[in-house]
Structures are given as structure tokens and as C-alpha cells.
Amino acid sequence: MTRKWFAKAAAAMLAISVLAAGCGGAQKQETPAPAKPEPAPAAQEVKFKVGMSTDVGGLNDDSFNQAAYEGLKKAQSELGFEIKAVESKRNEDYEPNFRSLMDLKYDLIWGIGFMMKDAVDKAAKENPAQKFGLIDEIVTAPNVASVTFREEEGSFLMGVIAAKTTQTKKVGFVGGMDFDVIHHFDYGFKAGVKAVDPTIQVITVYAGSFTDSAKGKSIALQMFKDGADVVFHAAGGTGSGVIEAAAEQKKFAIGVDKDQNSLAPEYVLSSMVKRVDVAVFEVSKAAKEGKFAGGVTTSLGLKENGVGYAPKTLWNKTPAGTKELVEKWSDAIKAGKVQVPANKAKFDAWEVPKL
Numbered sequence: 001m002t003r004k005w006f007a008k009a010a011a012a013m014l015a016i017s018v019l020a021a022g023c024g025g026a027q028k029q030e031t032p033a034p035a036k037p038e039p040a041p042a043a044q045e046v047k048f049k050v051g052m053s054t055d056v057g058g059l060n061d062d063s064f065n066q067a068a069y070e071g072l073k074k075a076q077s078e079l080g081f082e083i084k085a086v087e088s089k090r091n092e093d094y095e096p097n098f099r100s101l102m103d104l105k106y107d108l109i110w111g112i113g114f115m116m117k118d119a120v121d122k123a124a125k126e127n128p129a130q131k132f133g134l135i136d137e138i139v140t141a142p143n144v145a146s147v148t149f150r151e152e153e154g155s156f157l158m159g160v161i162a163a164k165t166t167q168t169k170k171v172g173f174v175g176g177m178d179f180d181v182i183h184h185f186d187y188g189f190k191a192g193v194k195a196v197d198p199t200i201q202v203i204t205v206y207a208g209s210f211t212d213s214a215k216g217k218s219i220a221l222q223m224f225k226d227g228a229d230v231v232f233h234a235a236g237g238t239g240s241g242v243i244e245a246a247a248e249q250k251k252f253a254i255g256v257d258k259d260q261n262s263l264a265p266e267y268v269l270s271s272m273v274k275r276v277d278v279a280v281f282e283v284s285k286a287a288k289e290g291k292f293a294g295g296v297t298t299s300l301g302l303k304e305n306g307v308g309y310a311p312k313t314l315w316n317k318t319p320a321g322t323k324e325l326v327e328k329w330s331d332a333i334k335a336g337k338v339q340v341p342a343n344k345a346k347f348d349a350w351e352v353p354k355l
Helices: 002-026 064-079 091-103 114-126 151-165 180-196 213-225 236-249 276-288 322-334 344-349
Strands: 049-053 082-086 108-112 131-135 144-149 170-175 201-206 230-234 252-257 268-274 297-300 307-309
Parallel strands (some): 170 230, 230 252
Antiparallel strands (some): 268 307
């Protein structure tokens, strides 16, 4: 009995397994492949942000502020920085301009010009974690990188060019405002003239403004009327009037900060180029790389290529040998053999050295 039951059960189980195999062959089910995970979104690179506030000369002054902005634009195009420039119409705009850039979380904020010293100093003390850069003045706070220039060295070369070129033995200097920084241009220029010919007269007028081109033109026209035939300006936007007067009278002007030859190609004899653009770019780049020079003052002169004569100097309008003489003085200054006076007291005591 038991054997018969076991045989029947085994047969039944075999039949069921065959039936199951047949059904499986007819309706084979595939195990679905596991879903591929969605790729994680690429992390967005956080851009380094650098802002600047102009002084009252404004952004498009064809001079100092514009040169600084060109440095920022280079950082934007070559290093991918996010940049912003805000303009100041008056001195009272400096502090709110800094606040607006801080509100926008700019990593480094530049104050362009010596007139911004007090505003930078105050903002740096009140915001010790914020990095600042300052051109043409010194703030010793650990979160401020200060950059100054030895303008007297480049202006000396302008004096040599003017003295070699003048036919009337009268040249002019137009300063924007009567401040120490502008004295660097003034007395460096006078020293260069003296080095060539101490009998040449230098007519000097300070306009009292960096933004009054009409006044600059009026001053230059009077200088030309009084016999000057070459006028050097260190006057920001006021200087554009000096250049306009030179072109009108077919005399020579010498520009400043940027190569200003494009303003009057036949009459801008040279320009005392001041590489504010290089300073802004290099300090900003260092800040991005974690090498911010806070509490340090960088001084740039001929030796550092921070100042010099413009690429478009009209050497063909100067007497033969002028460029060679300029290079000779430049080399001597770079080598430390000539100390150029930067103020009246030093100029009055200065004797022309023998090269």
C-alpha cells in the first residue's frame, strides 16, 4: 500500500514539474536591469569677485580710472573673475560705494586714487574680514594692499623729452589739484627739464580740479599764448582740455597715466604711462591665489616697469638723439645712480648728476 502511494506521488510530482517547465518555456520572464543612477549635477565654480570705486574723475576719463578698469577687465577675460565698477561723482560717494560692493559680497574692493584714503581706512577698520586695495596712498591695515608709484621717475623722462623738443625754451605743467602725489609729476618733470637745459622756463598752473576739461583748455591756451610750445599735464579729465588746446594751436601736449596719443595723434608728443592696470591685475590675481599682500605697500617705478614713456611717443618730432638720451637717463635711474626729486624741497636742493 505504501509503495503504491509513493509511486503515484512521485509520478504526480514529475508531471507537475514537466508542465511547469513547459509553461516557463512559453513565457520566459527576464529580470529587469537595475536603473542607472542619474548623474549628479556638476558643481558650479564660485567666481572670485573684484569691484572698484572710481574717484571723481569717473570711469571714462581716458586716464587713471580707466586704466584701473582695464586691469579688472583683463582679470575678467583671462582669469574668469566677476567684476564691477561703480563711479563717484563727489567725495561723499566713496563710502556708500564701498558699502554697496560689500553688500554684493565682493572678495576684493579697490579704491582708485589718493583721495579715497580716508574712506578705505574707515571701511577696512569697520570690516576687518573684507579685503581692500588702494592706489596712490597707504593704509597700513592688515586687510589693505596699498600700491604707490614713483611718478617723479617717469615724469623726469617727460621733462627730458619736452626740453629737447621745445623751440621757445618755454614749457608748461598743468596739475589737477595741489596735492603731494601731483607734486611728484610736477617736480620730476622740472628735474628732467633742468637736466637738459636749466635755462628753460617751466610755467606751472594747478587747475584745482580733475574733471574740468574747459579749465584745462583755458590754462593751456594761455600757456601757449605766453610762449610755451610743450605742455605736460597730470590732471585727469581736466587734461583732455590741455590736449584739445594743443591740437587747436598745433603745439605739443604730453599726456598722463595712459598712452593718450589717440586723443590727438599729431600733437600728443608722449605720455607718462602709469601702469595702474598692471597693479590692479597683479594684486587681484594674487588675492585669488591666496597671496593677498595685506598690510604691505608696493612701490612701482621705472625699475619695476610701473612708469615710463608711451609706446606711441612721437620720436620723429623730436631732435635726433632724444630717445637715446631718454634711455640713458632711464637706465641711470633704474640703477639707482640718479635720485629724482618728488617735491619742492628736494628739487630746490637737487643738482644735475653727471652720467
